Amino acid sequence: MAKKDLEEIIAQEPFFRGLNADFCKTIARCGKHVRFDKGQIIYRQGDPADTFYVIRHGYVALEFPGGGRAMVHQTLHDGDLANAEWLVAPYRCLWDARAVAATVAIALDAACLRGKCDDDHDLGYELMKRFVPLVVERLSHAKLQALDVYGEGSTT
Structure with missing residues (x-):
């Protein structure tokens, strides 16, 4: 798919809706289409957060690894973003x-998009206004999941 098409897709995604056309064009220059099979690991906790994903179609589970089984704390779907950690140093994935x-x-x-944000602080500010609430929401989901599993009064 051509970058022009990617530009139009980005402009229509709920997360990016309302960004000016130049910002969408800049973002598209850093993007490509990808596909993941059912069960495929997209990234693991601790991996470099060198890519983030706008989910077009499908479902992605964000999981806490460990204890022999992963605990899903959120499932993402069409229009959601995966790997918001790309924007905050040390740029490491927080979960699988x-x-x-x-x-x-x-x-x-x-790295491409961070460079674009460094070159154009208006773009960086627009993305930060969108990503900060997303990060806070994800941490809130993780907290609620942990409370559900361990309970508020648990000492373990």
Whole structure:
């Protein structure tokens, strides 16, 4: 798919809706289409957060690894973003991401986009205004999941 098409897709994604056309064009220059099979690991906790994903179609589970089994704390779907950690140093993934079903996404090169944000602080500010609430929401989901599993009064 051509970059022009990617530009239009990005402009229509709920997360990026309202960005000016130049910002969408800049973002598209850092992107490509990707596909993940059901069960495929997209990234693991501790991996470099060198790519983030806009999920176009499919489902992705964000999981806490460990204890012999992963604990899903959130499932992402069409229009959601995976790997918001690309924007905050030390640029490391905080959890695992696994495709729960065949998934199509836009993969955005984090180093490319960080460079674009450094060059154009207006772009960086617009993205920060969108990503900060997303990060807070994800941490809130993780907290609620942990409370559900361990309970508020648990000492373990």
